[in-house]
Amino acid sequence: MPETRGGWLPVAPDLLVVTVGLLVAVVLFPLRFLTGQLFIQVLPPLVGIACLVYLFARYRDTEYRRAFEQRQLGVDGRVAAGLTVLGIGGLALVGATQGGRTVPFLAASGIVGSAILAQIVLLDDEALNPGLVLLQILGLAVVVRYTALLTTPGLVGVDSWTHLTEYAAAIRSEDSLTAIADVKYRTAPLFHVLVVVAADALGVGLRGATYASLGLALPLATLLCYATANLLFEQRWALLSAAVFATSDHVVRWGVHIIPTSMGLVFFVGALAGATRLLGGDTRASSYLLVAVFGVATALTHQISAFILLVVLGVGAVVQLLAPVLPGDGSRSGALWPLFLLETGVVVGLWSITPYRDSVFITELIDTVQRSLATSVGFLNLAGPAPSTGGEAASGGAGTPITIAFADALGFFTLFFAVVLGGVALCRRRNASPAVLTYAVAAGVLAVFTFGLPLFGFNTFLPGRWYAFMYVPMAVVAAAGCRFAVRHCSPRTAMAGLLLFALVLPGAMAINHKGTPDNPVFDEEFVTYAYDDSELAAVETVRTTRSDAADPIYTDHPYRTVFERTGAAPANMLAVEDGEITHDTVVYRQYQSSGAPVIMVDNTSRTRQVSPTEVCRPSMHRLYTNGDVTVCTGIDGIDGT
Amino acid sequence: MSDRTVRSSSVGAPSLRGALDIAFAVLFALLGAVVLSLQPGLSFVVRGALVLPLLLVVPGYAVVAALFPGAHGTPTGGVVDPTLVERLGLAVGLSIAIVPAVGMVVDAVWSLTLVPVLDGVAAVTIAAGVVALVRRTRLPVAERFRATAALQSVFIGARDRPKTQLFLLAAVLLSVVAIGASGVVATTDDGQGVTEFYLTTEGPDGEQVLATNETIGNESVHGLVVHNPDAPRSSYTVVARTGVITASGVSDRQTLGQTTVTAGPDGTARTTYDLDLERDERPLVLTYLLYENEPPAEPTRGQAVRWLRVQIE
Numbered sequence: 001m002p003e004t005r006g007g008w009l010p011v012a013p014d015l016l017v018v019t020v021g022l023l024v025a026v027v028l029f030p031l032r033f034l035t036g037q038l039f040i041q042v043l044p045p046l047v048g049i050a051c052l053v054y055l056f057a058r059y060r061d062t063e064y065r066r067a068f069e070q071r072q073l074g075v076d077g078r079v080a081a082g083l084t085v086l087g088i089g090g091l092a093l094v095g096a097t098q099g100g101r102t103v104p105f106l107a108a109s110g111i112v113g114s115a116i117l118a119q120i121v122l123l124d125d126e127a128l129n130p131g132l133v134l135l136q137i138l139g140l141a142v143v144v145r146y147t148a149l150l151t152t153p154g155l156v157g158v159d160s161w162t163h164l165t166e167y168a169a170a171i172r173s174e175d176s177l178t179a180i181a182d183v184k185y186r187t188a189p190l191f192h193v194l195v196v197v198a199a200d201a202l203g204v205g206l207r208g209a210t211y212a213s214l215g216l217a218l219p220l221a222t223l224l225c226y227a228t229a230n231l232l233f234e235q236r237w238a239l240l241s242a243a244v245f246a247t248s249d250h251v252v253r254w255g256v257h258i259i260p261t262s263m264g265l266v267f268f269v270g271a272l273a274g275a276t277r278l279l280g281g282d283t284r285a286s287s288y289l290l291v292a293v294f295g296v297a298t299a300l301t302h303q304i305s306a307f308i309l310l311v312v313l314g315v316g317a318v319v320q321l322l323a324p325v326l327p328g329d330g331s332r333s334g335a336l337w338p339l340f341l342l343e344t345g346v347v348v349g350l351w352s353i354t355p356y357r358d359s360v361f362i363t364e365l366i367d368t369v370q371r372s373l374a375t376s377v378g379f380l381n382l383a384g385p386a387p388s389t390g391g392e393a394a395s396g397g398a399g400t401p402i403t404i405a406f407a408d409a410l411g412f413f414t415l416f417f418a419v420v421l422g423g424v425a426l427c428r429r430r431n432a433s434p435a436v437l438t439y440a441v442a443a444g445v446l447a448v449f450t451f452g453l454p455l456f457g458f459n460t461f462l463p464g465r466w467y468a469f470m471y472v473p474m475a476v477v478a479a480a481g482c483r484f485a486v487r488h489c490s491p492r493t494a495m496a497g498l499l500l501f502a503l504v505l506p507g508a509m510a511i512n513h514k515g516t517p518d519n520p521v522f523d524e525e526f527v528t529y530a531y532d533d534s535e536l537a538a539v540e541t542v543r544t545t546r547s548d549a550a551d552p553i554y555t556d557h558p559y560r561t562v563f564e565r566t567g568a569a570p571a572n573m574l575a576v577e578d579g580e581i582t583h584d585t586v587v588y589r590q591y592q593s594s595g596a597p598v599i600m601v602d603n604t605s606r607t608r609q610v611s612p613t614e615v616c617r618p619s620m621h622r623l624y625t626n627g628d629v630t631v632c633t634g635i636d637g638i639d640g641t
Numbered sequence: 642m643s644d645r646t647v648r649s650s651s652v653g654a655p656s657l658r659g660a661l662d663i664a665f666a667v668l669f670a671l672l673g674a675v676v677l678s679l680q681p682g683l684s685f686v687v688r689g690a691l692v693l694p695l696l697l698v699v700p701g702y703a704v705v706a707a708l709f710p711g712a713h714g715t716p717t718g719g720v721v722d723p724t725l726v727e728r729l730g731l732a733v734g735l736s737i738a739i740v741p742a743v744g745m746v747v748d749a750v751w752s753l754t755l756v757p758v759l760d761g762v763a764a765v766t767i768a769a770g771v772v773a774l775v776r777r778t779r780l781p782v783a784e785r786f787r788a789t790a791a792l793q794s795v796f797i798g799a800r801d802r803p804k805t806q807l808f809l810l811a812a813v814l815l816s817v818v819a820i821g822a823s824g825v826v827a828t829t830d831d832g833q834g835v836t837e838f839y840l841t842t843e844g845p846d847g848e849q850v851l852a853t854n855e856t857i858g859n860e861s862v863h864g865l866v867v868h869n870p871d872a873p874r875s876s877y878t879v880v881a882r883t884g885v886i887t888a889s890g891v892s893d894r895q896t897l898g899q900t901t902v903t904a905g906p907d908g909t910a911r912t913t914y915d916l917d918l919e920r921d922e923r924p925l926v927l928t929y930l931l932y933e934n935e936p937p938a939e940p941t942r943g944q945a946v947r948w949l950r951v952q953i954e
Contacts, residue, residue: 078805082812089816096823132809134726143820150827175752177745193741193753194696200755201677201692203685212689213696217737220697223730227723263737270734273727282721286708290731297738300745537835541868545841547850584854622950623852624839631839633854635952 013327014058014428021051021424038405039451042413050420057488058428077127080119081136087112088139095147101519106510109144113247113506116140120239121482121498130235134226134242141219141246144510145255148518149211152530156518157257158558161565164206168192172199172206184361187354190301191260210258218255218262222246224269229476231276232436237479244475247506249411249515250467257517257529264305265468270294271309272472275316278334279435287334295343299350303361304462306347308446308469313340315445316438328432372460399607400525408522411508418501419443419474422481436480439473446470467514520596527596527607529558534628535589536562541624542587542631543568553631555587556597557605563587574615575600581614584634588615659777662788663770666703669694670766674759695762701735702728703766706773712786725791739765834871834908838931838947841866857951863914865929865949870908877902880930880940881914886952891926899936924954 025048032041091112095105116136120128148156155161163185170179171192180186191214199209222242229241245251254262274290295313299306316336323330354361400408423440425431450466453459482501485494509515513526520526531539539562542553552570553563560571574581574592576599591597592615596607616622616632624631673695676683683691711722723731743761744753751757777785800806841864842857844850849864857863867877880899884891902910914929930936930945942948 076802076805078802078809082805082809085809085812085816089812089819092816092820092823096826099827130726135813139816139820143823146824147827150824171753175754177748177753189745190738190741193744193748194737196753197740197744197755197758198692198696201696201759202688212693214737216693217697217733220730220733223726224734227727227730230724230727266734266737270731273731273734289708293738294734297742300742534835537837541837541839542851545839545849545851547844547853547856549845550851550853550855619952621852621854621857621952622948623857624837625947625949626835626837627947628835631851633852633857635854635954 012429013432014054014424017427018051018054018424021047021420025051036402038402038409040455042406042409043416043451046413046417047420050417051424054421054424054484057484060488077119077123077129077132080115080123081129081132084112084115084119084136085139087115088136088143091140092143092147095143095151100151101144101148101516103521105147106516106521107507109140110507110510112140113243113510114503116243117240117502117506118499120236120243121486121495121502125236128236128239130226130239133239134223137222137239137243137246138219141222141255142216144247144252145215145219146211148256148516149215152256152518153533154531154536154562155207156530157259158529158561158565159259160210160257161562163192163259164195164210165566168195168199168206172196182355184303184354184356185260187350188260188299188301188303190297191263194263214258214262214266215255217266218258219246221266221269224266224273225472225475228269228273228276228472229479231273231280232433232439232476233479233483237483240482241475241479244415244478244505245471247509248415248468248471248475249509249512251471252509252515253517254468260302261305261465261468264298264302264308267294267298267301268305268309268312268469269472271298272312275313275336275339275438276435278336278339279316279320279433279438281332281334283332283334288339291336291339292342295339296346299343299346303351303354304465305469306343307461308449308466310340310343310347311445311449312438312442312469312473313343315442316340316434319434319438319441323434326432326434326437327427327429328434328437330434333434368460372458376457376459400522404522404525407508408512408526411505411510411512414501414505414508415471415474415478418478418481420481421484422477422479425484426477426480431480436476439476440480443470443473443477446473464514524594524596524609525607527558527598528591531559531562532628534626535559535591537626538587538589538624538629538631539563539566539568551585551633553585553587554581554583555589556592556599558598559587559589559591573598573600573605574610575603576608576610576614577602581610581617586615586620586632588612588630588632590628659782659785659787660774663703663706663773663777666699666706667767667770669699670703670763673699674756674763677759678756695759696740697736698729698732699736700739700762700766700769701732701737703769703773704735704739705731706786707769707776710773710776710780710786711784712790722786725788725794728786830871834869836867836869836872836931836933836946838929838949839866839868840864840929840949840951863916863929863951865912865914867902867904867910867931867947868908869904873904873906873908875904875908875910875933877904877910878932878934878936879912879914880932880936880945882928882930882940884926884928886924886926896940897927924952927951927953 025044028044031044091105091108094108095101098105116133119133155164167180167183167185171177177186177189180189180192185192194213195206195210198213199206202209202212222245225245226238226242229238254265271291271294274287274294277287278291295309298309313336317340319326320330320333320336348362351362351365352360356364423443426436426440446466447470449461450463450470453461454463482498485497489497511521513520513522517529519530520528542563543566546569550569552572554572554574555563557573560573563569563571574583574586592610593612594609597609598605598607599610601608616630620632620634622630622632673691676691705723705728709722713722713724740762743765744758747753747757747761840852840857841849842852844856865879869875878899878901881897882894883897884894900912902912904910927950928942929949930940930942931947933946937944
């Protein structure tokens, strides 16, 4: 079939991209001999294989579209939908009876996710009811998130404690935003205001209000992902995008660890929906307004989210500028550059008045970037945790057995393969348009920020926070990859590939430790960022009964963050030096002997289990206990009675 | 038929049927603002049914209706208006932006309290509703967005194969019941509670504080607290034992005394232990053993539900 006109490139753009992809794969391949980093081991070969698969399918030069459409594998989607809906109900029961997202729950959620993806790829056009499939995707998303939220006492994660128990609580008690006048959220208070308003309106606490409002809004953002993809592709592939987005590990992560990043993600998807309208030719003021409103909302919610949106809008603007040399007809597209300038102006303006440490946010950011460039940047300078852990406090990774690390990242690798395939396919002249090219390039650029910069030891932009945002264009582009497979591979090959994708992706994403901070599957390798009733009772008792003059306490990370962020006590990380723990006041919890506590070992933070008597030494006073948690102090100054 | 022909055909007055969604959104926002301003004693379920749509859907829906008055599938000027799904997604995104944005404005001119925020949200919804109504009216009837028509399109084909449809309905109902029941189970306290046992001493201001290594050694009176909010009025027995610390461990263990305490309605029981150690051996270890029932004749840590320890040098 002849290629459509468009673009001044002398060669087919998809071939140019696939050549670059193969070159990147070949150049990066030897890095595996320099570092044991899993992503460096896996991603280059994955890029290479995906490019070769693309080339192979392309040069068969056979259109299988009709063959796939005539497969007659399903005639009535309602039976499959009914069974899957029953599965979702059963999944909720499993979660409630097991008291959380246990391994059986996650396995069952993977099966239900696979059932949904299978419907999307297998059912005939007539049998595929988008409303029914969306209902299932939303049902699964809600059950997975709320099982974690409702079965976990307290809050999930680290930052959530600060945002709710410190910032939102202060605003609520003072009925004013002046309560957070000294922190960087003074100019980005939308999250906190929404939570406070919801709490007052519902008559519940801040935790309940957060879960009832944003806890519901986050899975509903899947509708925006579907709507966005539906502006680019047929319903089947839009549904696939939505399903991939809703079940992705980092997207689930921000649905259970609900902080301004979560809200920023919703606005980000909204802005992309508007931008896609614009790029698709809807140049009415409404579309511009939509992007502008979501852009400003993002800036008023979360600094990193705003920066990521800025990057994507910048990508879109550049793609439009390059439209004459790129494939596809961009003459009908609305202009993104005014929105990019507007967002830049809003972000720079807000950051210039945002208090941060002893300065303003933008000055501190520039200083931090300069400091990073001067001190820690260097090729393969993988300072701190692996890119997969996102530059946050050590949470497993470095000493994790390769099999566990691979199983943990399998979902991402599966998605990444489909994304490379789709990214190249979207560059083909017949498929290209400014909108799809923006998504393909945005997925690549966000991947550079997420993986590329940390490769050089540059973690200033907190790459771990970029994943969920990157998953939006990745979900769209992966759907394009699946569509390419259907159209250019034989029905048998395409079906096998898509079934593998449907079987692997939901389950593998479900068990990733980033999506299960409340109860990771590999709980001795990855940190649990949630606490049981005993652990929270101890924090509360320390908070209400501790003398202000008392020494700081020492305990594991992340438990110490709850003491600090709830104002219970100043808390530091336990440190083992020369094989001993010698602090005066320590807090031991059973998790330190059975989970993945992070402590300092010879001045390096790492995951290490310790025994009860290592922490609460027999020579110490044992002054508090609730069975699971014990507070001990040294005996200095005891003179008897 | 060209767009121009359609445009010139049937532009008319607004009909209630074509604006049911806008009317509903406006009325809902007004109802929410009024009811929550009056602060009646609503149950959580009723309050949630009123508040959540108000925070998550209604204002955003009205704004989307104002921005995109046309129906999907009837290209207006060469572009396509959003589907119902896109409208709902945008409504959620815009709602969670509008509500706190109104809150910021209210905070700037007043104080961040519920009633003015809800009034502001209602005002935005009404204003957007009016704009939506005017813009819809300017479109030919066939091009206007009608929520009823969009909803009907969702259920196209629902009457085919009634048995399959029945199965699907039953599955959805069963699943909703299961999810609801799971929510109740997950949020129901198991009633077990956590029994805390700790030692307090007099703090700098005279109040009882959690003992520390600085305070405990010089105290002659130890405060002992047992706390389990899920077990009010429970009885506990505290046994005090001493032993002499030697190079090979603790020897010569003796029971100094025991006290039975009963928790109050808040699940807290307090007692004090006046240290009157007659033993001359040093260092000593003083152990407090907590029992929920009668302690055995020879109490040990292993049998106690909780235990504390103080070293005396």
